[in-house]
Amino acid sequence: MEIEQKYPYHSLRAEEALEKLQSRASGLTDEEAQLRLEEIGPNELTGTEGMNPLLLFLKQFKDFLILILFIAAGVAWYAGHMVDVYVIMGVIMFNAVLGFFQEYRAEKAIQALKSMIKQEATVRRGGKAKKIEARELVPGDVIILEEGDSIPADSRLLQAKNLQTVEASLTGESLPVTKKVTPLEEKVHMGDRTNMIWKGTHVARGTAQAVVAATGPHTELGKISSSLGEIKVTTTNFRKKTDRLGKQMAVISILTSLVVFVLGYFLRDYPFEEVLLVTVATLVSSIPEGLPAVISIVLAIGAKRMARQHAIIRKFSATEMLGSVSVIMTDKTGTLTKSILTVKRIFLGDGSEYAVTGTGYAVEGGLTQNEQEVNPSDSPVLRQLLLIAGACNNAKLGEQPGEGKEGAEKGEPSVMGDPTEVALLVLAKKITTKNEGLLPEVRQIDDLPFSSEQKFRGLLAEVEGQRVLMAVGAPEKILKLSTSILTAEGPQDLTDELRQEVWEKMDSWAEEAMRVLALAYRPSDGTSEEAVADDVRDLVWVGITGIVDPPRKGVPEAVAACRSAGIRVMMVTGDHKKTGAAIAREVGILDGLANDTSYGDALQEDELEVDDQEFSRMVDQVSVFTRVSPNTKLRIAETLQDKGHLIAMTGDGVNDAPALKRADVGIAMGIRGTDVAKDAAQIVLSDDNFATIVRAIQEGRIVFQNVRQTSYFLLTTNFAAVAVFIVAIAIGWPFPLTATQILWVNLVTDGVMELGLATERGHGDIMKQKPVPRDASILDREVVPYILLMSSIMLGLALGAFAYYLPQGEETARTAVFLVVAMTQVFNTFNMRSLERSVFSIGLFSNKYVNIAFVVSLSLQLVVIYTPLLSGLFRFEELPLVDLLVLLGLSSLVIWGAEVYKYFRFGRKQAREQK
Ligand code: ADP
Ligand code: MG
Numbered sequence: 001m002e003i004e005q006k007y008p009y010h011s012l013r014a015e016e017a018l019e020k021l022q023s024r025a026s027g028l029t030d031e032e033a034q035l036r037l038e039e040i041g042p043n044e045l046t047g048t049e050g051m052n053p054l055l056l057f058l059k060q061f062k063d064f065l066i067l068i069l070f071i072a073a074g075v076a077w078y079a080g081h082m083v084d085v086y087v088i089m090g091v092i093m094f095n096a097v098l099g100f101f102q103e104y105r106a107e108k109a110i111q112a113l114k115s116m117i118k119q120e121a122t123v124r125r126g127g128k129a130k131k132i133e134a135r136e137l138v139p140g141d142v143i144i145l146e147e148g149d150s151i152p153a154d155s156r157l158l159q160a161k162n163l164q165t166v167e168a169s170l171t172g173e174s175l176p177v178t179k180k181v182t183p184l185e186e187k188v189h190m191g192d193r194t195n196m197i198w199k200g201t202h203v204a205r206g207t208a209q210a211v212v213a214a215t216g217p218h219t220e221l222g223k224i225s226s227s228l229g230e231i232k233v234t235t236t237n238f239r240k241k242t243d244r245l246g247k248q249m250a251v252i253s254i255l256t257s258l259v260v261f262v263l264g265y266f267l268r269d270y271p272f273e274e275v276l277l278v279t280v281a282t283l284v285s286s287i288p289e290g291l292p293a294v295i296s297i298v299l300a301i302g303a304k305r306m307a308r309q310h311a312i313i314r315k316f317s318a319t320e321m322l323g324s325v326s327v328i329m330t331d332k333t334g335t336l337t338k339s340i341l342t343v344k345r346i347f348l349g350d351g352s353e354y355a356v357t358g359t360g361y362a363v364e365g366g367l368t369q370n371e372q373e374v375n376p377s378d379s380p381v382l383r384q385l386l387l388i389a390g391a392c393n394n395a396k397l398g399e400q401p402g403e404g405k406e407g408a409e410k411g412e413p414s415v416m417g418d419p420t421e422v423a424l425l426v427l428a429k430k431i432t433t434k435n436e437g438l439l440p441e442v443r444q445i446d447d448l449p450f451s452s453e454q455k456f457r458g459l460l461a462e463v464e465g466q467r468v469l470m471a472v473g474a475p476e477k478i479l480k481l482s483t484s485i486l487t488a489e490g491p492q493d494l495t496d497e498l499r500q501e502v503w504e505k506m507d508s509w510a511e512e513a514m515r516v517l518a519l520a521y522r523p524s525d526g527t528s529e530e531a532v533a534d535d536v537r538d539l540v541w542v543g544i545t546g547i548v549d550p551p552r553k554g555v556p557e558a559v560a561a562c563r564s565a566g567i568r569v570m571m572v573t574g575d576h577k578k579t580g581a582a583i584a585r586e587v588g589i590l591d592g593l594a595n596d597t598s599y600g601d602a603l604q605e606d607e608l609e610v611d612d613q614e615f616s617r618m619v620d621q622v623s624v625f626t627r628v629s630p631n632t633k634l635r636i637a638e639t640l641q642d643k644g645h646l647i648a649m650t651g652d653g654v655n656d657a658p659a660l661k662r663a664d665v666g667i668a669m670g671i672r673g674t675d676v677a678k679d680a681a682q683i684v685l686s687d688d689n690f691a692t693i694v695r696a697i698q699e700g701r702i703v704f705q706n707v708r709q710t711s712y713f714l715l716t717t718n719f720a721a722v723a724v725f726i727v728a729i730a731i732g733w734p735f736p737l738t739a740t741q742i743l744w745v746n747l748v749t750d751g752v753m754e755l756g757l758a759t760e761r762g763h764g765d766i767m768k769q770k771p772v773p774r775d776a777s778i779l780d781r782e783v784v785p786y787i788l789l790m791s792s793i794m795l796g797l798a799l800g801a802f803a804y805y806l807p808q809g810e811e812t813a814r815t816a817v818f819l820v821v822a823m824t825q826v827f828n829t830f831n832m833r834s835l836e837r838s839v840f841s842i843g844l845f846s847n848k849y850v851n852i853a854f855v856v857s858l859s860l861q862l863v864v865i866y867t868p869l870l871s872g873l874f875r876f877e878e879l880p881l882v883d884l885l886v887l888l889g890l891s892s893l894v895i896w897g898a899e900v901y902k903y904f905r906f907g908r909k910q911a912r913e914q915k
Helices: 014-020 030-040 053-062 064-078 082-116 220-224 237-267 272-286 291-308 318-324 380-391 419-432 475-481 496-511 555-564 577-587 612-621 630-642 654-662 675-680 690-731 739-757 764-768 781-808 810-831 848-866 868-874 881-891 893-914
Strands: 120-125 128-133 142-145 154-166 202-214 311-313 327-330 342-348 353-356 367-369 396-401 413-416 442-451 456-463 466-473 482-487 490-493 515-523 539-548 568-572 602-604 624-626 647-651 665-669 683-685
Touching: 014 154, 014 202, 053 082, 064 082, 064 272, 064 739, 082 291, 082 311, 082 739, 082 868, 202 654, 202 675, 237 272, 237 291, 237 690, 272 690, 272 739, 291 311, 291 318, 291 690, 291 739, 311 690, 318 665, 318 690, 327 630, 327 690, 342 380, 342 419, 342 496, 380 419, 380 442, 380 456, 380 466, 380 482, 380 515, 380 539, 396 419, 419 515, 419 539, 456 475, 466 475, 475 482, 475 496, 475 515, 475 539, 496 515, 496 539, 496 577, 555 568, 555 577, 555 690, 555 764, 568 577, 568 630, 577 602, 577 624, 612 630, 630 647, 630 654, 647 654, 647 690, 654 665, 654 675, 665 675, 683 690, 690 739, 690 764, 690 781, 690 810, 739 810, 739 848, 739 868, 781 810, 781 881, 781 893, 810 848, 810 881, 810 893, 848 868, 881 893
Parallel strands: 327 568, 327 647, 482 539, 568 624, 602 624, 647 665, 665 683
Antiparallel strands: 120 128, 120 142, 142 202, 154 202, 311 683, 342 353, 342 539, 353 367, 396 413, 442 456, 456 466, 466 515, 482 490, 515 539
8 A cells, every 4th residue: 555645636636636545535444544554653743752861861960060060079189088079979970860850750740741732633434523633643534624623634625615724833824725625736836735734724714624645744844843732841931030040049159159268268278179179069059959940840740730620731831820810811601601501491583482491401391381381383483493493503412421521410412512502402302302293304505603703603404495594693693684573474574673672582681691592594595505604684583592501610619719819800701791791790700899880790892992091991990891802802911911910811712812822821721622722822721610720820829939938948048058157267167067068968958858848739828819920039028037037047056066066076066067057957948838827837747748858858967977988988977866866956946936937927917817
């Protein structure tokens, strides 16, 4: 079998292309596809292979810090301290191993996330349409595409209806390109091959079927790029912040080490090599070398936690950005509501009204009037409405009960398609299954899919030998397009009084939070084969249906949580003003807002054609925007951003892509969303749920807090250790630690403990604070008193110990200082688990990783002091057990000091909050 992926398929007719690709209109069989997949390889771009652990390990040696360590080793060797040389080499190795594990862990987490983002494609295999992973596509597969799908492989069109694709990612052309099936001349340029569609581009509108011609690296995209659609770690706001932090800390450590050198060499005349060695060692230990790695671990852990909560991160930076979100712009259907729509009421053109019984998608229930069961065959208008509801519809009901869907009851069928259409289909089925032969046969000729700009859908069909055009959509829209109204006696003039009556009914339903849909039709002339939007006019109005879509569980709570977290929630929806406002009221979006309510609870699109100043006032005062077009969505977002807000926005359709990109955090719906929206977004919600956004924001805040806590920890630690040197030298004492001892302290404290801090879970009050301002830097002046307090305790203890033990010899004194410096830092980790709360109130041992780090760190210290070989190398002197315990006890003073500090600084505030 020989499949040519490079053949100019655009020059063949559709059938010839199929034949050439050894396929057929019904598609390949699974067996054929399997064989081809083995032969040709998966439909993936190359260059996406995983990490190489060896390279990752070697990378650790490229570090600037390692260079300084090698210099230190050189100096030691020059001074003849061979032991120091070995120890420094050991430290270099240890550092590399630690760095390796940190990065390995972060990398693993990123890869796990990548594997969650799967692209799917609908293909026809053995005559049946099914969804497969896009990587399993092979040349010859027949794929089915609709609006918003991304195109999974280079393909030759077989059928196209109103098809337009956007090829900007490939050709740079931003306008949609119209695609047709007709063959072209062989020599036309790639950008003009309008019967071909390309991997990496997407369907802007219309539907199509196509046969795959080239996959993976053989596609046009494969030739130019190897990295589309991956998680990108770009330089972001946050990266800038962490870079600045790194620089700030590096400057501090260089300056302080310089002081050590100057004091040691010029003020006291220690031998040059000694001073140099100690200076280099303090420099090494005070540079926060672990910080970048720790930050990526914090981000990775945050992203992993979010994924567990159904928020899948596509761009890593979003993890932290979420923490600063101050406005959420959410849509309604499916995000705030369950998206299990049920028709509850019917109001017909002849003035009759019905209630529909039954719940959810279950095909059980019927029609009642004044609590009495009605016989549908009595009313021709009702029959016409049911006919349109069932036929002008692209949804499908399966046999199997639906699985996994929140709120789906047992016995409900699985459903496919737009929930609005499912609701209408279920309505029709409820009646027709009980009354066979009620409705005539419908032969569908052409379907006009729903678009949120038009706000209606259509169908061209043949009913009893007669062509009709059916339409279902937003009632204002359909009412405008209607000229007559259906009654039991046939169509009549649609008078203004009748319009008024319909309008009032619609309004009152919308106020009850119902989504209202109008159904209408028009006899067609019988020549046209295509359903086009322009033909949807002069309609005969049949009636309206009222659909309920109850709020999801947990949404009101999530909205309330946003309020106390200082986050504003806005609803931006395509639905009717009153429906929007009613749902907003139910979930609590309208609570406690706007002091000035001159604009009312909600605004709709046509009220928004105002100048920027007024628009900006509206955005301040109104939180529900309805019948909104994608452009207005963008305008609202931009207005808010100009006010300094950081916004998270949800979206699902093709038209939402620009707004999703524009938002600081674009959030796409995993279930309902189109591929285009998902590609444009930074986060994909796998459960489409509003409450998930709020949980993700909480994780985002924890990320920022953990980065902050870890850097404060490093800063205190480094500052205190260097201070010990400076003061000791100034007094005229010997060095309080040797170079190798400093390096070891640095490893067993910073290196180990910061990993524990990275996993802190955040504490109760994190969603009671205001969002972190967008440009807040990680180092905050707030923390200065704390750092000074901790450093003085550490300094006092270390110098005290040194003075006390100095009469027993330098080595004993250094051993004591070593213990004190290390242990005060280790204890400080516990303090840093929360900047405001008492460590006892959050649970002293509640962070498993900090506990492990504590044990590891303590053992490492004891090992170097109490194993003869190592203590010889490090020049430690054994301390009696009592002394050891006393020193440990004294070191724990940092905890008591911090507790007192936290109590006076924040304790009262917390007590107030708890009331
Ligand atoms: P949203 O989903 O935010 O409510 P849409 O733009 O999807 O907004 O829908 C706008 C209006 O269009 C709805 O209020 C409804 O009247 C109508 N509509 C929505 N979906 C369909 C559909 N599948 N078929 C016909 N009309 C629809
Ligand atoms: Mg919708």
